[in-house]
Amino acid sequence: MEKLGKQKNIERLNKVTHTVRSSQAILQYGVGAMVDFPDQTLMTAAPEYWGTRVSRIHDERLEKALQVDYFGMPGSSKYKDDWGIAYTRFPEWYFCPKCRVFQPMKSWIKEYTKKATTRQKENDPNMRRPRCMECRQGLVPSRMVVACTKGHIDDFPWVKWAHEKNVTGNKEICTNPRITFETGTTATAGLEGLNVKCKSCNARATLKGAFDKDAMEKLGLRCSGRMPWKNHSVDCNEFPRAMQRGASSLYYPKVVSSLVIPPYSEKINEQISSSKGFEKALNYIGECDEPERQENIKKRLDRWSEEISIELSADESVIKNILMRRLLEPAANDSTLVNASGxxxxxxxxxxxxxxxxxxxxxxxxxxxxxxxxxxxxxxxxxxxxxxxxxxxxxxxxxxxxxxxxxxxxxxxxxxxxxxxxxxxxxxxxxxxxxxxxxxxxxxxxxxxxxxxxxxxxxxxxxxxxxxxxxxxxxxxxxxxxxxxxxxxxxxxxxxxxxxxxxxxxxxxxxxxxxxxxxxxxxxxxxxxxxxxxxxxxxxxxxxxxxxxxxxxxxxxxxxxxxxxxxxxxxxxxxxxxxxxxxxxxxxxxxxxxxxxxxxxxxxxxxxxxxxxxxxxxxxxxxxxxxxxxxxx
Structure with a gap:
C-alpha cells in the first residue's frame, strides 16, 4: 500500500505571491501537477499536507458515490496569508542563467547557507526564492523531467546523461560531478545545440535524442517510482520517458462532477452542512477506524440530531432523517452504491x-x-x-x-x-x-x-x-x-x-x-x-x-x-x-x-x-x- 512520506520539502507559500484559482487547483494545477510561479516551479502536494485550511463543500450524492465526508476547496477566507494548498519543490534541478551551474536544490541551499548573511538566514532559512549567491541571479528550473505511464515522475538524469552520452566515448561517472548547462557555440537549432557538461571530468553530451521514446531504455534507466507530491517512492519496472516540464500530456486530472438536485438541493441541507454540529460530527467520523465507523455513527446520531436542531432551530426529526441519509453510507461492496460516472x-x-x-x-x-x-x-x-x-x-x-x-x-x-x-x-x-x-x-x-x-x-x-x-x-x-x-x-x-x-x-x-x-x-x-x-x-x-x-x-x-x-x-x-x-x-x-x-x-x-x-x-x-x-x- 502506498503511503505518505515525512513532511519535508513541503511548503506553504503566501497567497499574495503564490496563488492559483480554486478551479485551477482542481484542474490543471491539481495534486501531482507542476505550477510555474514567477520565481520557481512547484508541485502541488497531497491533500493530507493541506491540513484543515480549506472550505468544506458538500454534495450528498457525490459524497456517497466517492465514499467521502466532504470536499475541500482551497482559498478559505479564515486565513489571511495562507492559501490552504501545500507545495513541494519539483523539479529539484535548477541552473543559474549567468554562470550556467546546474545542480539540485539541496546543493544550492548548501551554498546559500554558507554565503548568506545571518539576517538572510534568519528571515529565510530554506531559500524560498531560489537564487545563485555568487551571481546574485534568480535560478531557472530544469525544463525536462522523466515520467512513466504509472504516474511516477522524477528529475531528468542529468549526471548519467552527461557521462553515458559523452562525445569522447568515456562513459565512466566521475566521483564529484559538477554539471553545467550550456548552449552550443554554433547556431545549431534544437536539442543538438544544448549541452550538458561535467566540469570535473570534461564529459560533454548534447540533448539530441533525449525525447525519443526508448531513450531511457537505451540508457538502462528504469523508473524510480518517485511520487514527489506525497514524498514517497515505490518499486516500478517501467522505462520512463523524457518530457518537457510544461507538456500538457504530463498531467491529466480525473475530475468527477455532479449536479446538486432535489431533494439534496433543499435549503435545510445547506444549513446542516454549514452548522458547527455537523462539522463536529464529521471530525469525529474522520478519526474513527473503518470497521467501527458505522456503529459509532448510529450510537451518536440522536445526540448530533438534537445539537444541530437546537443550533438551527429546526425540526429534530427532519435533521435526523437527513443525517441518516448522509452519514449511514452503504458498504463499499453494497449494490446500492452508484458510480458517479455511470x-x-x-x-x-x-x-x-x-x-x-x-x-x-x-x-x-x-x-x-x-x-x-x-x-x-x-x-x-x-x-x-x-x-x-x-x-x-x-x-x-x-x-x-x-x-x-x-x-x-x-x-x-x-x-x-x-x-x-x-x-x-x-x-x-x-x-x-x-x-x-x-x-x-x-x-x-x-x-x-x-x-x-x-x-x-x-x-x-x-x-x-x-x-x-x-x-x-x-x-x-x-x-x-x-x-x-x-x-x-x-x-x-x-x-x-x-x-x-x-x-x-x-x-x-x-x-x-x-x-x-x-x-x-x-x-x-x-x-x-x-x-x-x-x-x-x-x-x-x-x-x-x-x-x-x-x-x-x-x-x-x-x-x-x-x-x-x-x-x-x-x-x-x-x-x-x-x-x-x-x-x-x-x-x-x-x-x-x-x-x-x-x-x-x-x-x-x-x-x-x-x-x-x-x-x-x-x-x-x-x-x-x-x-x-x-x-x-
Missing part, C-alpha cells in the same frame, strides 16, 4: 432536469427550473426544453494519469495508470463548486430510433470506424465501452450548439459546458438529452444570459443556425471525408474549424464527434438527422 447517476439528474421530480421540491436554493411550452419552439425532434435558472455543480479531483488521458466513463482503479490524490483513510477529496444556469434539451427517442433504422448501414459503417480506432487506442485495451450512433449524434449537436450560443449569449465557448444524457434500449430506461450550462460563476450564480437564449423566441433561431453552421466546414471536403482525425483518430467529420470546443467544455476531451450524422455528407445527404430541416431555408 448511467444510474445521470438518470437521477435527468429526472430532475426534465421535471419528473415533484414540483414542490423544485423551487429550492440551488435548483430553480422553469417549464416551457414546447409547441412554441417548433424544433424538429425536440421533445422538451427546460430552463434551469439556478444550478450548483460540485467538481472533485479524484486522481490523475500521465502521458495518456483516462476514459471519461471509467473511474478509480479501472483506469490504467491511475493515481489517487489521497490516501485510503483520508475522508475528503479536493473540490470546488460552481453556481450557474443552463438549457436542458430533451430529444424524442422514437425519432432517433427511426432515423437509425432508415440509415442503418451508412451510420454503422461510420461508427464502426470510430469503435475500431477506439479499440486500437491505449484506452481501448482496458475498457469494454462501445460508442453508439446515438451518443455521437447527441454529442455533436451539443458541440455545434455551444459554438453558436457563444456568439449569441455573451459567454465564450470556454465558459460553457456540456452534459450528455444518453441511454440505449438495453438499459431499461430512456434518456436522449443534452444540458448546456455555464462552467464558471460566482457564489450568486450568473446573470441569466444563457437562460434568455433558451426561450421560444431565441432558441429555435440559434438551433437552426448551429445546424446550418455544421453543414459546411472551411476545411471541407477534407474534413467531411475524413476517416479519422483528432486524438487517436476518434473523430470523423469534426475539426477545430467546425466541431471542437475548449477541452474544459467537453465531457469526452473532444473525441467521438461526427458532423455527418447531423447534416449528412456530400455523397449521402439523406444520412443526416436534420436533413429535412436544412432543406427549409
Amino acid at each position: 448511467l444510474q447517476y445521470r438518470l437521477e439528474e435527468f429526472e430532475a432536469l426534465s421535471g419528473k421530480i415533484s414540483v414542490i421540491n423544485l423551487n429550492e436554493n440551488d435548483f430553480v427550473r422553469e417549464e416551457t411550452d414546447i409547441d412554441l419552439y417548433g424544433i424538429p425532434f425536440v421533445k422538451d426544453v427546460s430552463l434551469i435558472h439556478k444550478i450548483r455543480e460540485v467538481r472533485a479531483l479524484t486522481g490523475f494519469t500521465r502521458i495518456t488521458p483516462s476514459d471519461a466513463n471509467e473511474i478509480g482503479e479501472k483506469i490504467p495508470g491511475f493515481i489517487s490524490v489521497k490516501e485510503p483513510k483520508t475522508r475528503w477529496y479536493p473540490g470546488y463548486e460552481v453556481r450557474g444556469e443552463g438549457i436542458f434539451i430533451e430529444f424524442n427517442s422514437g425519432d432517433i430510433s427511426q432515423w437509425l433504422e432508415e440509415n442503418d448501414e451508412s451510420i454503422h459503417k461510420r461508427i464502426k470506424i470510430i469503435n475500431d480506432h477506439y479499440q486500437a487506442s491505449y484506452q481501448g485495451e482496458f475498457t469494454s465501452r462501445v460508442i453508439t450512433p446515438k451518443f455521437v449524434l447527441l454529442h455533436t449537436i451539443a458541440h455545434l450548439l455551444i459554438r453558436q450560443l457563444s456568439f449569441e449569449c455573451g459567454y465564450t465557448a470556454a465558459s460553457l459546458r456540456e452534459r450528455l444524457y444518453c441511454s440505449e434500449p438495453e438499459d431499461g430506461f430512456e434518456m436522449s438529452a443534452i444540458f448546456i450550462y455555464t462552467a464558471s460563476g460566482d457564489s450568486e450564480g450568473t446573470l441569466g444570459g444563457l437562460v434568455r437564449q433558451g426561450y421560444w423566441d431565441c432558441l429555435p433561431r440559434t438551433f437552426k443556425k448551429a445546424i446550418e453552421f455544421g453543414e459546411l466546414c472551411s476545411n471541407d471536403p477534407v474534413c467531411i471525408s475524413s476517416k479519422g482525425q483528432g486524438r487517436d483518430a476518434l473523430n470523423l467529420a469534426s475539426c477545430h474549424s467546425c466541431g471542437l470546443l475548449p477541452e474544459t467544455s467537453c465531457e469526452e476531451f473532444n473525441v467521438f464527434l461526427d458532423r455527418a450524422l447531423v447534416v449528412g455528407t456530400f455523397e449521402e445527404k439523406e444520412m443526416g438527422f436534420y436533413k429535412e430541416w436544412l432543406r427549409v431555408r
Whole structure:
C-alpha cells in the first residue's frame, strides 16, 4: 500500500505571491501537477499536507458515490496569508542563467547557507526564492523531467546523461560531478545545440535524442517510482520517458462532477452542512477506524440530531432523517452504491432536469427550473426544453494519469495508470463548486430510433470506424465501452450548439459546458438529452444570459443556425471525408474549424464527434438527422 512520506520539502507559500484559482487547483494545477510561479516551479502536494485550511463543500450524492465526508476547496477566507494548498519543490534541478551551474536544490541551499548573511538566514532559512549567491541571479528550473505511464515522475538524469552520452566515448561517472548547462557555440537549432557538461571530468553530451521514446531504455534507466507530491517512492519496472516540464500530456486530472438536485438541493441541507454540529460530527467520523465507523455513527446520531436542531432551530426529526441519509453510507461492496460516472447517476439528474421530480421540491436554493411550452419552439425532434435558472455543480479531483488521458466513463482503479490524490483513510477529496444556469434539451427517442433504422448501414459503417480506432487506442485495451450512433449524434449537436450560443449569449465557448444524457434500449430506461450550462460563476450564480437564449423566441433561431453552421466546414471536403482525425483518430467529420470546443467544455476531451450524422455528407445527404430541416431555408 502506498503511503505518505515525512513532511519535508513541503511548503506553504503566501497567497499574495503564490496563488492559483480554486478551479485551477482542481484542474490543471491539481495534486501531482507542476505550477510555474514567477520565481520557481512547484508541485502541488497531497491533500493530507493541506491540513484543515480549506472550505468544506458538500454534495450528498457525490459524497456517497466517492465514499467521502466532504470536499475541500482551497482559498478559505479564515486565513489571511495562507492559501490552504501545500507545495513541494519539483523539479529539484535548477541552473543559474549567468554562470550556467546546474545542480539540485539541496546543493544550492548548501551554498546559500554558507554565503548568506545571518539576517538572510534568519528571515529565510530554506531559500524560498531560489537564487545563485555568487551571481546574485534568480535560478531557472530544469525544463525536462522523466515520467512513466504509472504516474511516477522524477528529475531528468542529468549526471548519467552527461557521462553515458559523452562525445569522447568515456562513459565512466566521475566521483564529484559538477554539471553545467550550456548552449552550443554554433547556431545549431534544437536539442543538438544544448549541452550538458561535467566540469570535473570534461564529459560533454548534447540533448539530441533525449525525447525519443526508448531513450531511457537505451540508457538502462528504469523508473524510480518517485511520487514527489506525497514524498514517497515505490518499486516500478517501467522505462520512463523524457518530457518537457510544461507538456500538457504530463498531467491529466480525473475530475468527477455532479449536479446538486432535489431533494439534496433543499435549503435545510445547506444549513446542516454549514452548522458547527455537523462539522463536529464529521471530525469525529474522520478519526474513527473503518470497521467501527458505522456503529459509532448510529450510537451518536440522536445526540448530533438534537445539537444541530437546537443550533438551527429546526425540526429534530427532519435533521435526523437527513443525517441518516448522509452519514449511514452503504458498504463499499453494497449494490446500492452508484458510480458517479455511470448511467444510474445521470438518470437521477435527468429526472430532475426534465421535471419528473415533484414540483414542490423544485423551487429550492440551488435548483430553480422553469417549464416551457414546447409547441412554441417548433424544433424538429425536440421533445422538451427546460430552463434551469439556478444550478450548483460540485467538481472533485479524484486522481490523475500521465502521458495518456483516462476514459471519461471509467473511474478509480479501472483506469490504467491511475493515481489517487489521497490516501485510503483520508475522508475528503479536493473540490470546488460552481453556481450557474443552463438549457436542458430533451430529444424524442422514437425519432432517433427511426432515423437509425432508415440509415442503418451508412451510420454503422461510420461508427464502426470510430469503435475500431477506439479499440486500437491505449484506452481501448482496458475498457469494454462501445460508442453508439446515438451518443455521437447527441454529442455533436451539443458541440455545434455551444459554438453558436457563444456568439449569441455573451459567454465564450470556454465558459460553457456540456452534459450528455444518453441511454440505449438495453438499459431499461430512456434518456436522449443534452444540458448546456455555464462552467464558471460566482457564489450568486450568473446573470441569466444563457437562460434568455433558451426561450421560444431565441432558441429555435440559434438551433437552426448551429445546424446550418455544421453543414459546411472551411476545411471541407477534407474534413467531411475524413476517416479519422483528432486524438487517436476518434473523430470523423469534426475539426477545430467546425466541431471542437475548449477541452474544459467537453465531457469526452473532444473525441467521438461526427458532423455527418447531423447534416449528412456530400455523397449521402439523406444520412443526416436534420436533413429535412436544412432543406427549409
